[in-house]
Amino acid sequence: MNNNRNRNVTDGLNGQRIVIAGAGAIGSYLGIQLLKAGFRVAFLGSERVVQAVQRNGLVLEYPDATAPDRFRAGELAFTTDAGCCADAGLVIVTAKSQVTSVLSRQIRPYLLADTPLL
Numbered sequence: 001m002n003n004n005r006n007r008n009v010t011d012g013l014n015g016q017r018i019v020i021a022g023a024g025a026i027g028s029y030l031g032i033q034l035l036k037a038g039f040r041v042a043f044l045g046s047e048r049v050v051q052a053v054q055r056n057g058l059v060l061e062y063p064d065a066t067a068p069d070r071f072r073a074g075e076l077a078f079t080t081d082a083g084c085c086a087d088a089g090l091v092i093v094t095a096k097s098q099v100t101s102v103l104s105r106q107i108r109p110y111l112l113a114d115t116p117l118l
Helices: 025-036 047-056 097-110
Strands: 017-021 041-044 058-060 069-071 088-093
Touching: 017 025, 025 041, 025 058, 025 069, 088 097
Parallel strands: 017 041, 017 088
Antiparallel strands: 058 069
């Protein structure tokens, strides 16, 4: 019997960081949800996105009446440095398909052989 079917992808993280590689709109949303669930999260994004978040912070608005999540500049770990993947327990790639191969080449040197990549 395969017991892996009942495992959660976050099982065994033991406090290690999750890196969202491709932290645009979808990646930022996913990362914020993981933060709210109690996980440590780092965001690997483009220069444009990282500068904007570092300068202005981030507001995540929801289509229903839910109050937005607001983060001041410097509250979130946004970076352009793929080295943030070096000690990650999990890397989730949310980049657009046209940049996935470039992003993969950037993060590959930093991933351990057993680091899950989604």
